[in-house]
Amino acid sequence: MMLLYNILIIIAVLLLTPIAVGLILGIDRKITAKCQSRKGPPLLQPFFDLFKLFGKEHVITNRWQYFCTYIYLVSAQLAIVLLFLGADLLLIFFVQASCAVFLVIGAMAVPSPYSQIGAHRELLQVLTYEPLLILIIIGIYMTTGSFMVDAVFAVNRPLLYDLPLMIVVLGYVLTIKLRKSPFDIASSHHAHQEIVRGVHTEFAGGNFGIVELAHWYEIGLALCLCMLFWATSIWGALAVLAIAFFLEILVDNISARMTWSWMLFHVWLVGFTLAAINLIWLYMR
Amino acid sequence: MDETVKNTKPQKRLKPSSDAFKQVREAKIGLIRKLIAKARIKSPWLLHFDCGSCNGCDIETLACLTPVYDIERFGIINVGNPKHADILLVTGTVNHRNKKVLKKLYDQMPDPKVVVAIGACALSGGIFRECDNVVGGVDRVIPVDVFVPGCPGKPEAIIDGVILGLQKFVQKQKGAKDGD
Numbered sequence: 077m078m079l080l081y082n083i084l085i086i087i088a089v090l091l092l093t094p095i096a097v098g099l100i101l102g103i104d105r106k107i108t109a110k111c112q113s114r115k116g117p118p119l120l121q122p123f124f125d126l127f128k129l130f131g132k133e134h135v136i137t138n139r140w141q142y143f144c145t146y147i148y149l150v151s152a153q154l155a156i157v158l159l160f161l162g163a164d165l166l167l168i169f170f171v172q173a174s175c176a177v178f179l180v181i182g183a184m185a186v187p188s189p190y191s192q193i194g195a196h197r198e199l200l201q202v203l204t205y206e207p208l209l210i211l212i213i214i215g216i217y218m219t220t221g222s223f224m225v226d227a228v229f230a231v232n233r234p235l236l237y238d239l240p241l242m243i244v245v246l247g248y249v250l251t252i253k254l255r256k257s258p259f260d261i262a263s264s265h266h267a268h269q270e271i272v273r274g275v276h277t278e279f280a281g282g283n284f285g286i287v288e289l290a291h292w293y294e295i296g297l298a299l300c301l302c303m304l305f306w307a308t309s310i311w312g313a314l315a316v317l318a319i320a321f322f323l324e325i326l327v328d329n330i331s332a333r334m335t336w337s338w339m340l341f342h343v344w345l346v347g348f349t350l351a352a353i354n355l356i357w358l359y360m361r
Numbered sequence: 362m363d364e365t366v367k368n369t370k371p372q373k374r375l376k377p378s379s380d381a382f383k384q385v386r387e388a389k390i391g392l393i394r395k396l397i398a399k400a401r402i403k404s405p406w407l408l409h410f411d412c413g414s415c416n417g418c419d420i421e422t423l424a425c426l427t428p429v430y431d432i433e434r435f436g437i438i439n440v441g442n443p444k445h446a447d448i449l450l451v452t453g454t455v456n457h458r459n460k461k462v463l464k465k466l467y468d469q470m471p472d473p474k475v476v477v478a479i480g481a482c483a484l485s486g487g488i489f490r491e492c493d494n495v496v497g498g499v500d501r502v503i504p505v506d507v508f509v510p511g512c513p514g515k516p517e518a519i520i521d522g523v524i525l526g527l528q529k530f531v532q533k534q535k536g537a538k539d540g541d
Binding site: 105109112113114115116117118121123124125126127128130131132133134135272273276277278279280281284 | 396397398399400401403404428431433434435436440441442444445447469471472473
């Protein structure tokens, strides 16, 4: 019975995550267009983009690229499935890190200089947010006394009361993961030149569609981590999600793309400081 | 008793060789095809290549991307990468220097793809037609699907050209289906 229940959860997560994330990205593009006094694309635009990519010719430069794309997709799916099965946060963290690294290896498997530079920038982004993510997980451990996701639901009060600064740190992680300004260094949606498309430059056709789908699962995982901060009620979780996402869109629209050195210095300075204050406060209490 | 069981069972589960099974499979493939065909029209990504233009047509092309004309409402995005593009916009005359670049960009785009030539120069070579170094229009190097006239082409005409290019996708799809 338990096995059947788990299988149902896995199927539901794999199917519903792309639908939810696609709709959220559609809303994002609509709001961004409204901010710039444009009409903007239809709400279902991300789905049209994805289906179109799947319908295109599979162009690959070498077999490694193909391999890395599929590992990227599978590990992104695995990370979010583990979260919904209530697994260990550290395990989810490592699976998520491997998924981020396989995208980089895929981009590095090609001799194109644009792809190479993009891959290096992506690695720097991973280097920037991964330590912060692990500090957030440590914060959750110090609050609940366990690394398991289930333990978050066992505590009767929202994590937000104990980790108020950690959600700001998670905001930085989310901005980098969503590839929003000022951290859209490795690859940007508004790429009019190859160098700005960076890590995605050499993925083409149906293969690029798989990379997009995997990125949706990654976004899903990051947004679910946000919702974990108010896990006691569904409305609270949705409110955290809505506020976090609205702030992402706002920051995206009011800031310009910065350099990787600025990102590393700024995010580590602010992120580590806030995380340290929060952790020390939890320890002293 | 046994006979009735034998008669009812095969109806529930279709054999891969049966006509009904083939019909179901065809219907499923048809549905996916329709979905992708619709998505293709709704999400054309552009690559703009300046093939030695005077920049008049380029300014008009980029004007389409501004909030005034806002072509993103049709799902159109200007990507600077042939590997992600569905539609190639070419402005300016083709000369012996850049014809290789043009051909290479076209070859790097994954199928299905459409080429839109913009402005008098891209159509025929324009006033530079008789020059030594000029090959002529874009269609001398790669197959062109839509010609947008003008010197320079107006943004409205360029948008019309791209929308016409989308209809070419449907025609190409139909052609491919008949070919099968």
